[in-house]
Structures are given as C-alpha cells and as structure tokens.
Amino acid sequence: MISKQIEVFPGGQVAVLSIQNPPVNGLGSAVRAALGKALDEAIADTDVLAIVLTGAGRFFSGGADIREFNTPLTLREPVLRDIINKLESSPKPTVAAINGIALGGGLELALGCHYRVAVDKATLGLPEVKLGVLPGAGGTQRLPRLIGVEAALEIIASGDAINADQGLRCGLVDQIAQDDLVTKACLLGLQVAGSEDGIRRLNPAAVAAPKNPEIFEQARQKAGRRYRGCVAPLECIACLEKTLTTSLDEGLEFERQRFQVLVNGDQSKAQRHIFFAERSAMKLPDADVKPEPINHVGVVGAGTMGGGIAMSLANAGIPVVLLDRDQAALDRGWEIIKNNYSASVSRKKLDQPQMEQRLALIRRAVDYQELSDVDLVIEAAFEDMAVKREIFERLDALCRPDAILASNTSRLDINELAAATSRPGQVIGTHFFSPANVMRLLEVVQGVQTNRTAIASLFSLARKIGKTPVLVGVCDGFVGNRMVSPYTREAHFLLEEGASPEQVDGALQRFGMAMGPLRMGDMAGLDISWAARKRMAPTRPAHIRYSRVADRICEMGRLGQKTGAGFYRYEEGSRNPVPDPVIDELIKECAQASGIERRDISDEEIIQRTMYALVNEGARILEEGIAQRSSDIDVIYVAGYGFPVFRGGPMFYADTVGLPQVLATIERFHAEHGELWAPAPLLKELASSGRKFSDL
Ligand code: T1G
Numbered sequence: 248m249i250s251k252q253i254e255v256f257p258g259g260q261v262a263v264l265s266i267q268n269p270p271v272n273g274l275g276s277a278v279r280a281a282l283g284k285a286l287d288e289a290i291a292d293t294d295v296l297a298i299v300l301t302g303a304g305r306f307f308s309g310g311a312d313i314r315e316f317n318t319p320l321t322l323r324e325p326v327l328r329d330i331i332n333k334l335e336s337s338p339k340p341t342v343a344a345i346n347g348i349a350l351g352g353g354l355e356l357a358l359g360c361h362y363r364v365a366v367d368k369a370t371l372g373l374p375e376v377k378l379g380v381l382p383g384a385g386g387t388q389r390l391p392r393l394i395g396v397e398a399a400l401e402i403i404a405s406g407d408a409i410n411a412d413q414g415l416r417c418g419l420v421d422q423i424a425q426d427d428l429v430t431k432a433c434l435l436g437l438q439v440a441g442s443e444d445g446i447r448r449l450n451p452a453a454v455a456a457p458k459n460p461e462i463f464e465q466a467r468q469k470a471g472r473r474y475r476g477c478v479a480p481l482e483c484i485a486c487l488e489k490t491l492t493t494s495l496d497e498g499l500e501f502e503r504q505r506f507q508v509l510v511n512g513d514q515s516k517a518q519r520h521i522f523f524a525e526r527s528a529m530k531l532p533d534a535d536v537k538p539e540p541i542n543h544v545g546v547v548g549a550g551t552m553g554g555g556i557a558m559s560l561a562n563a564g565i566p567v568v569l570l571d572r573d574q575a576a577l578d579r580g581w582e583i584i585k586n587n588y589s590a591s592v593s594r595k596k597l598d599q600p601q602m603e604q605r606l607a608l609i610r611r612a613v614d615y616q617e618l619s620d621v622d623l624v625i626e627a628a629f630e631d632m633a634v635k636r637e638i639f640e641r642l643d644a645l646c647r648p649d650a651i652l653a654s655n656t657s658r659l660d661i662n663e664l665a666a667a668t669s670r671p672g673q674v675i676g677t678h679f680f681s682p683a684n685v686m687r688l689l690e691v692v693q694g695v696q697t698n699r700t701a702i703a704s705l706f707s708l709a710r711k712i713g714k715t716p717v718l719v720g721v722c723d724g725f726v727g728n729r730m731v732s733p734y735t736r737e738a739h740f741l742l743e744e745g746a747s748p749e750q751v752d753g754a755l756q757r758f759g760m761a762m763g764p765l766r767m768g769d770m771a772g773l774d775i776s777w778a779a780r781k782r783m784a785p786t787r788p789a790h791i792r793y794s795r796v797a798d799r800i801c802e803m804g805r806l807g808q809k810t811g812a813g814f815y816r817y818e819e820g821s822r823n824p825v826p827d828p829v830i831d832e833l834i835k836e837c838a839q840a841s842g843i844e845r846r847d848i849s850d851e852e853i854i855q856r857t858m859y860a861l862v863n864e865g866a867r868i869l870e871e872g873i874a875q876r877s878s879d880i881d882v883i884y885v886a887g888y889g890f891p892v893f894r895g896g897p898m899f900y901a902d903t904v905g906l907p908q909v910l911a912t913i914e915r916f917h918a919e920h921g922e923l924w925a926p927a928p929l930l931k932e933l934a935s936s937g938r939k940f941s942d943l
Pocket residue numbers: 270271273309310311312313314327348350351352353355374375378380381382383384386523526527
C-alpha cells in the first residue's frame with residue numbers, strides 16, 4: 248500500500264513514501280491508514296529532515312476510491328482530510344513528487360504538501376464535479392489560496408485537467424522534473440529544512456477578492472451550459488465564493504457539509520453509476536481474445552456519416568481511404584471534412600499543422616481496388632439493404648481475406664449482410680452517431696456469426712479513436728434506435744391527445760434531455776424514420792394505434808431543419824425552432840380523424856409516457872439479450888441520445904423512481920392505451936421481487 252524508502256543526501260535524510268495501490272493508486276481506507284501511519288513514523292524519526300510523497304507507476308493517485316462513497320462515513324476512517332491535515336501541519340517540509348496523473352483527492356493530497364514537483368507529463372485535475380460531487384478534501388479551500396480564486400474557479404468548476412507546465416505557470420507546481428523527480432523533490436525538501444525562512448504555508452485568512460466581481464456569476468452561467476441541470480458545479484462555486492469571507496478552517500467545514508449533501512444525493516449516485524457503467528461497457532466480452540491491429544481503414548460513402556467516421560479515424564492518426572463511387576459526391580464530402588477541420592482551427596481546438604496532418608491521412612478514391620489492402624472497411628452508404636448488400640459482395644471479392652467488413656447501418660440486419668459474403672465471421676456493425684467525429688457512442692453490433700476476434704478488434708479501435716464501444720445484438724434499431732421508437736411514438740400520441748410540440752419538447756428538456764424528441768427529429772431529418780415506418784407498414788397490425796402526424800408532416804415536404812420546416816418552422820440560416828400554427832392544425836385534424844378527444848396534458852404525464860416507454864423497451868431488450876447489461880443501455884442513452892448524466896440513464900432512472908411505481912404506472916397506461924403498453928415480463932419480475940435493473 249505505502250512503501251517507505253529513506254534517501255540519504257549530504258544535507259540529510261529524506262523519507263520517500265510511495266503510494267502503491269493499482270490500478271490507479273486510489274486512496275481507499277487501507278491506503279489512507281497506511282499513509283497516516285507512515286507519516287507519523289517519518290515525522291517522529293529524528294534522522295528524517297524532510298518527507299516526499301510520490302506514487303508508483305503512471306499514477307500519483309486517481310483520487311478517493313469512488314466505490315467507498317456508498318459506505319457510511321464511519322467505515323471510511325481515517326478520512327482523507329485527516330491525512331492531508333497531517334501533511335500540512337507537519338513540522339518537517341513535505342513535498343509531493345507528482346509522477347503522473349494526480350486527480351481529485353490525489354491532487355488534494357499533493358495540495359496538503361508544502362511543495363509540489365511534477366514530471367513534465369503529469370496531469371493535474373479536480374474532476375469531482377463530473378461525479379456530481381466537489382473536491383471534498385480541502386481542494387476548494389486550498390487551491391484558491393495557492394493560485395488565486397480565478398484560476399481555481401476554472402479548474403474546479405470545469406473539472407478539466409491541466410498539464411504540468413500550466414501547473415507551473417499558475418503556481419500549483421513549484422518545479423518541473425524529468426527523470427530526476429524524486430531526487431529533485433528530496434533536495435527541495437532539504438533546502439527548505441535548512442533555510443531560515445522555514446516552511447511556506449498557506450495563508451489561512453480569507454482569499455483576496457477577484458478583480459472581476461462577476462466571475463462567480465459568469466461561472467454559474469458557464470456551468471449551466473456545460474453541466475445543464477447539475478447541482479455539483481453550483482456547490483463548487485459556492486465553496487469558492489466562501490473563501491472570500493471565511494478562514495481556511497471555516498471554509499473546510501463548509502466544504503465538508505456541502506460534499507456530504509452532494510455525495511448522498513441522487514445526482515451523484517447517477518453520475519457515479521455512469522462512471523462505472525462506461526468502464527463495464529468498454530470491457531471486452533472475452534478479455535483473453537487478442538484483437539487484430541487495425542492500422543488502415545476504408546470508408547465507403549463520403550456522406551455526412553462517412554465523412555465524420557473518416558475524421559474520427561484521422562484524428563487518431565489512422566490512415567483512411569474514403570471512397571465514393573461518385574466523384575461529385577466524393578468532392579462534396581471532402582469539402583465538408585475540410586470545412587469541419589477549418590472550423591476547429593478557427594475555434595482554436597486544432598492548429599493548422601494538425602489540420603493538414605489529419606487531412607493528409609484521408610486519401611480519396613472512386614475505385615474499389617483502393618480498398619484491397621485495408622484491415623477494415625466501414626460501409627456508410629445509403630440506408631437501403633439492397634445497396635448495402637451489393638457493396639458487401641464487392642468488398643468480399645476484393646478485400647484481403649482477413650479484412651473485417653463493417654456497416655454503419657443504424658438498424659438494418661447485419662446477419663443479412665454477413666450472408667452476402669464468404670466471411671460472415673468478420674462482418675460486424677459499427678453504428679456511429681451523428682456527428683460521428685464528435686459523438687462518443689459506438690454501438691458495436693454482433694451478428695450471429697461475428698467472431699470474437701472481430702469484436703475485440705473493433706473494441707480496441709473504438710478506444711483508440713476515443714469512442715465508447717457498447718456491444719449490442721441484431722434487431723431492428725439494435726438498442727438505442729429500437730428504444731427511441733416507442734419514446735417517439737408516445738411523443739406523437741401526446742400531440743394528438745392535447746400537448747403542443749413545444750410542451751412535449753419543453754417538458755423533456757426540463758427533465759434534462761439535451762433536446763426534445765420533436766426538435767431532435769427535425770434536426771436529424773424526419774425522412775429517416777419516415778422511411779423506416781414505411782418499410783414496416785406492411786407488417787403493422789391494423790388494430791394497433793398509429794399516429795399519422797409525422798407522416799403527414801413529411802408528406803408536406805417538411806423534413807425538418809434541412810427543409811426549413813418540420814414539427815417547427817426554421818428562419819433562414821437558423822436552427823431555432825419556431826412553433827407553427829400549421830402543425831397545430833394538422834395535429835388537431837389527425838386527432839379528429841382518430842376520434843381522439845383532446846385534453847390538457849401535464850408535464851408529469853409527458854415524462855412518464857416517454858421515459859417509461861424507454862424503460863419498458865429496455866427491459867425487453869435485456870430479456871432478449873440484445874444488450875449485455877442494464878447499465879449498457881444507460882451508457883448508450885447518456886453517450887448517444889442526450890440523456891441527462893445526472894439521472895444515470897433510463898434504467899437507472901427507473902431504479903431511482905422505484906420499479907413497483909414504474910410498473911404500476913405502466914399497467915395504468917396498459918389499461919388506458921392498450922397492448923403497446925403491455926409491461927415487459929422482466930420489469931414485472933424485478934418489481935415483484937424487490938430487485939432493480941442495476942442488480943442484473
Ligand atoms: N475510484 C475507484 N475506482 C477507480 C477510480 C476511483 N477514483 N478511478 C479509476 N478506477 C477504476 C476504474 O473503475 C477501472 O476499474 C480501473 O480503475 C481503471 O480505470 C475526496 C471525492 C484515473 C484517468 O474522478 O478518471 O477524489 O474497470 O479504465 O483509462 O475530493 O480512471 O478495471 O474494474 O478509467 O487509465 C476523483 C476517476 C474521485 C478520477 C485512469 N477522481 N478516474 O483512466 O483507467 S472523487 C476521479 C479516472 C475524489 C475527493 C473526491 C480514470 C483515470 P476496472 P480506467 P484509465
């Protein structure tokens with residue numbers, strides 16, 4: 248847990264304590280107890296003149312052990328704050344030798360030291376806000392006293408990490424080291440031990456007011472945009488504001504109280520659930536299966552999705568052949584890619600050389616022969632089975648026998664594509680989400696014959712290009728889009744029953760969704776789901792309720808933003824939805840044609856009808872084994888569909904509401920609205936047995 252080494256120098260002896268707790272040197276209770284004991288011994292040892300604290304491997308420390316947050320405080324003694332106070336009140340100089348990643352409580356531990364030396368590749372951050380909490384071991388009180396409240400506010404309210412050089416410039420780091428980190432830290436400790444100035448200590452008095460008194464309000468506005476609906480950023484900002492009027496000790500007590508409120512709140516429990524859920528989802532189904540390297544990729548189709556996929560690959564340094572059979576289409580796609588990169592350069596997210604380097608990695612082609620040597624082809628052509636099957640037959644004939652063939656289809660049958668090839672084991676789905684170069688989610692769709700090596704290879708590639716891969720099975724819409732069907736169906740039904748488009752979208756945006764379903768449809772294009780509905784029309788049972796609202800909107804040529812109108816109107820060049828009386832009238836006509844008497848609809852009903860439609864379908868997906876875990880569904884919705892992270896995803900949200908209550912409401916809807924609301928057997932089983940989706 249904690250190794251101790253006595254380093255002897257001409258100026259005296261230094262106790263070097265090293266945190267050894269793989270995988271991230273987390274500060275669990277055993278580590279804290281061992282560190283406290285080692286500190287007591289080093290302070291008591293009269294031969295030791297200074298103390299250096301460092302970490303083993305690439306982590307100084309990844310912070311407190313998040314898994315402990317659900318255990319009562321008493322079980323977590325000694326608390327991290329006590330260990331940090333021991334460092335800070337030490338009569339001997341304490342120096343943090345930051346050997347790599349120092350996050351959360353890990354950085355707070357370093358803040359408890361009197362000095363900090365960091366390797367040049369160190370990463371320093373207080374990401375607690377991303378877990379729905381705040382730096383609860385003194386970070387909100389010590390950091391502003393070290394680097395000023397403005398710099399501290401940015402680091403703590405954003406949760407974003409900084410590098411060693413930025414740390415040096417703002418005063419968080421005293422020295423940068425290369426491979427002589429511990430020696431440098433020891434010598435600094437001895438230098439202080441021998442100096443008349445003594446140990447530099449933080450000023451416990453209130454912090455000087457910032458030049459701009461508006462910074463806290465501005466921070467709240469910024470946090471509201473980035474972490475919409477989250478309470479943790481506001482609590483972080485409150486703790487920082489407190490430093491202007493209270494002493495260090497008073498501020499630490501305030502911070503402790505606010506931390507306790509957050510860590511026991513639903514939002515943090517949801518955000519911690521997503522933290523672990525993302526890591527579970529990205530775990531390879533068979534850890535022992537070795538992925539094949541993917542170093543050269545072909546993308547077929549230079550449209551919006553194909554271009555975004557090509558950018559995702561180039562951004563990770565992977566050479567791409569972007570192919571379209573139509574030169575004009577290829578040129579259009581290339582222009583979009585160049586414009587996207589230029590926009591990133593204008594926003595200073597990229598510099599010019601980086602843009603040119605990435606563009607150079609994307610080779611354009613119209614001849615399929617250019618794909619004869621790639622490791623993987625991702626087909627992103629028109630969403631039509633006949634078109635895709637023809638492409639897969641061509642690829643199968645000319646690609647290397649070991650090449651993997653993937654389709655970016657958003658709902659078509661991967662098994663049918665596999666059957667069109669001589670390599671069904673190497674056929675897989677890679678469902679990217681638009682814009683593919685931005686959205687993290689990647690549904691990796693396994694066909695019945697897809698082999699484990701192909702899955703492992705795609706998972707490895709996904710992580711390399713910064714995506715969150717989630718393994719899903721084949722059905723219409725896989726997981727995300729399959730669930731979005733009943734979600735959108737209920738939204739359309741609610742329109743006929745009396746809600747306006749802006750009420751449906753508004754209720755869901757107030758719930759925390761990044762965008763309501765109707766506005767989302769306008770943005771994505773209403774024609775995509777229209778085509779799916781038309782494809783399924785022949786098999787749709789006549790006795791099942793069906794809303795004509797969306798079809799009629801499409802039949803008017805209103806396909807969403809791209810045509811300037813859909814559920815809403817859009818002024819020229821604007822994406823702001825404008826309610827349109829034409830649509831209100833259309834909805835009333837549809838309701839009348841269906842004999843529906845319109846009524847007032849509450850926001851609560853809108854949330855229940857749409858959210859529980861997601862949950863019920865998610866339960867069926869789990870029953871059918873289309874998703875491996877309930878938490879995978881949560882990851883898909885948070886990472887790919889704008890579901891609020893502070894509610895933990897649809898299945899976690901249902902657990903939070905309580906499955907008996909969710910089931911009772913669904914059964915009421917079943918009685919009122921018919922068989923579309925038949926409760927999933929799994930939901931009934933869990934509700935009756937007192938279990939939760941997160942128990943699965
Ligand atoms: N607690 C518990 N487990 C953790 C953990 C943590 N802090 N960090 C990582 N793990 C597990 C993770 O679940 C995975 O487990 C394994 O370690 C490898 O993680 C008091 C309150 C450090 C950048 O928010 O950002 O301190 O799946 O796959 O890609 O104020 O982990 O192998 O079983 O992510 O190399 C603040 C969270 C905590 C940092 C490493 N700290 N961790 O990334 O590995 S709250 C954080 C990360 C706190 C104080 C507050 C990343 C990483 P498994 P990984 P990685």
